[in-house]
Amino acid sequence: MLKLFFKIMDLDRRWIFLMVAVIVTIPLFIPSNPPIVPDRPVQELYNFIDALPEGTPIMICFDYSPDSLAELNPMGRALVRHAFSKNLRVIGLALAWPAASGLGLEIISSSAEEYGKIEGVDWAYFGYKIGYSQIVIGMGKNIAQTVQEDHKGLSLNNMEMFKEIKNYDDIGIVIDLAAGGSLGLFVTYVNTMYNRPVSTGVTAVMAADYYPYLQSGQIIGMLNGLKGAADYEKLVNRKGLATRGMASQNWAHIMIIILIVLGNISFLLTKKQQSKQ
Amino acid sequence: MGFWSVLGTLVAAVFTLAIFSFLYKDNPFYKAAEHIMIGVSVGYGLAQLYHLGFKPYLWNPVFKEAQYELLIPAAIGMLYFGFLHPKTRWLIRIPIALFMGIGSGFSIAPSMQAAIYTQLQATIIPLWQHGLTFGEALSNILIVVGVFTAIIYFFFSWKHKGVIGGLAKAGIYFLMIGFGASFGLTVMGRISLLIGRVIFLFQDLPKVIIGIF
Numbered sequence: 001m002l003k004l005f006f007k008i009m010d011l012d013r014r015w016i017f018l019m020v021a022v023i024v025t026i027p028l029f030i031p032s033n034p035p036i037v038p039d040r041p042v043q044e045l046y047n048f049i050d051a052l053p054e055g056t057p058i059m060i061c062f063d064y065s066p067d068s069l070a071e072l073n074p075m076g077r078a079l080v081r082h083a084f085s086k087n088l089r090v091i092g093l094a095l096a097w098p099a100a101s102g103l104g105l106e107i108i109s110s111s112a113e114e115y116g117k118i119e120g121v122d123w124a125y126f127g128y129k130i131g132y133s134q135i136v137i138g139m140g141k142n143i144a145q146t147v148q149e150d151h152k153g154l155s156l157n158n159m160e161m162f163k164e165i166k167n168y169d170d171i172g173i174v175i176d177l178a179a180g181g182s183l184g185l186f187v188t189y190v191n192t193m194y195n196r197p198v199s200t201g202v203t204a205v206m207a208a209d210y211y212p213y214l215q216s217g218q219i220i221g222m223l224n225g226l227k228g229a230a231d232y233e234k235l236v237n238r239k240g241l242a243t244r245g246m247a248s249q250n251w252a253h254i255m256i257i258i259l260i261v262l263g264n265i266s267f268l269l270t271k272k273q274q275s276k277q
Numbered sequence: 278m279g280f281w282s283v284l285g286t287l288v289a290a291v292f293t294l295a296i297f298s299f300l301y302k303d304n305p306f307y308k309a310a311e312h313i314m315i316g317v318s319v320g321y322g323l324a325q326l327y328h329l330g331f332k333p334y335l336w337n338p339v340f341k342e343a344q345y346e347l348l349i350p351a352a353i354g355m356l357y358f359g360f361l362h363p364k365t366r367w368l369i370r371i372p373i374a375l376f377m378g379i380g381s382g383f384s385i386a387p388s389m390q391a392a393i394y395t396q397l398q399a400t401i402i403p404l405w406q407h408g409l410t411f412g413e414a415l416s417n418i419l420i421v422v423g424v425f426t427a428i429i430y431f432f433f434s435w436k437h438k439g440v441i442g443g444l445a446k447a448g449i450y451f452l453m454i455g456f457g458a459s460f461g462l463t464v465m466g467r468i469s470l471l472i473g474r475v476i477f478l479f480q481d482l483p484k485v486i487i488g489i490f
Contacts, residue, residue, distance in 0.1 A: 017300045024468065025475050070473020071466065098325040099318075130330040137383065148333075184392070188384065192391040204466035208459040215420070216399030218391065225462065226469035245472035252468045 006273070008266040016259065023255045027247035034247050038231035041214055045199050045221025046235045048173060049082055056172040057089040057165055061186070062104035063096035064179035068203050069103060072177045074229035074242035075201035076107045079175060082236045084115035084122070088172065089161060093126035093147070095135055096182045101128035105151060120150075120159045127151030136185055140168050140194040168196040173220065177201045183210055187218050201228060278488055286485045293474055400424045423451040 064072045083090050092108045094100035105125050112123050126147050129135050138146030144156035156162045168190060176186045183200045191198040197220050202210055204225030213219045223232055226249055229242035295310035335351055338344040353375060359368030402417045430448030437445040
């Protein structure tokens with residue numbers, strides 16, 4: 001037994017990579033239904049959106065690139081589906097990453113098709129806009145003047161939707177789907193400067209940085225990584241990519257916990273052995 | 278599925294496998310994928326900057342709408358290129374100073390409000406009051422004690438001895454728990470990304486391949 005623990009210290013890390021790959025892949029082929037209990041921050045955001053009156057626009061900023069889409073795409077899709085199912089209008093844009101432009105458009109346009117929503121009336125997509133903080137600040141004064149054109153190059157002034165929507169005051173909530181530090185900008189300007197509700201869906205890596213905003217009430221709810229996305233899918237009752245991945249996530253976490261425990265035991269035993277020698 | 282979508286999916290699969298091959302050991306497939314990715318990203322970014330920045334905000338207004346006043350900020354921006362020659366390197370201080378001034382003016386007040394005052398306010402909370410559940414009260418106590426002791430840890434004007442030393446030690450435990458939570462979330466995030474790729478390789482890709490035949 002002791003020998004096994006000593007061997008672990010010399011284990012080639014490629015075996016661990018292989019084990020993780022196997023443990024993540026197998027659950028995808030075995031039908032399972034792991035229990036998904038939505039966290040409180042997810043429920044809070046869901047409740048807020050659910051309570052918005054029909055026709056209220058919500059703004060979703062797709063601030064991530066394709067490398068983070070596994071976590072953030074399911075969130076975006078669940079949020080847009082929820083909004084359309086409640087007859088809310090959706091405005092989408094991308095500010096941080098040029099490559100996000102197509103991701104946001106695909107989510108909104110495909111969901112709009114499912115719910116029979118019309119572009120320019122029920123939804124609008126601005127695409128990637130250069131300027132970042134200037135755009136966020138400018139939209140607080142006048143969205144059409146700041147953004148000017150949608151992703152097709154059509155003037156916002158000619159869109160029916162923007163006859164009633166002037167600035168953040170006319171928007172129910174601004175949600176930043178963030179793979180980086182962009183949420184700080186929305187909290188600073190949209191929430192603090194313009195006093196409008198802000199929420200977020202973030203990659204798990206970023207989540208720890210944003211909990212203080214949640215505790216202080218500067219953001220309404222938060223979707224945290226794949227788990228947050230799966231929680232929201234559960235609430236909107238539409239299983240998607242995140243729900244499909246939860247079994248793999250559970251097993252991978254169990255394996256990592258076991259490896260951490262084994263690694264620590266091996267380390268302590270090796271240290272003890274060395275001190276004896 | 279259109280031809281370009283099928284091709285895109287196949288290219289994505291090949292590059293995913295090429296990047297994963299690094300887990301075994303460094304190899305030419307990984308290197309090629311890495312370099313192509315960097316090249317494509319830079320090229321895509323530059324094209325976006327040209328079409329969404331330079332053309333609509335400078336070229337079109339100046340040459341189609343005769344807004345010549347825009348040439349002034351454009352000229353200031355061009356001073357960044359002064360960096361290319363040692364004798365003109367000092368010129369980049371002008372646009373940097375301008376952007377620092379404008380940026381600071383816009384952000385200092387709301388940033389202080391968002392990141393300091395509101396955050397501080399959020400730590401001034403009741404440790405116990407009627408209506409709070411045990412969990413909420415415990416959470417409030419942990420927040421107050423955690424903030425206080427962590428600040429003590431970063432307070433270097435007194436030696437960390439005696440009571441101050443004890444509080445600083447408690448502070449470092451709180452920090453370590455925070456780092457642990459952050460690490461746990463990082464692991465969760467990386468596993469999620471792997472799940473995304475595995476779903477793509479084993480569930481989405483086969484559908485595309487079957488569709489071809």
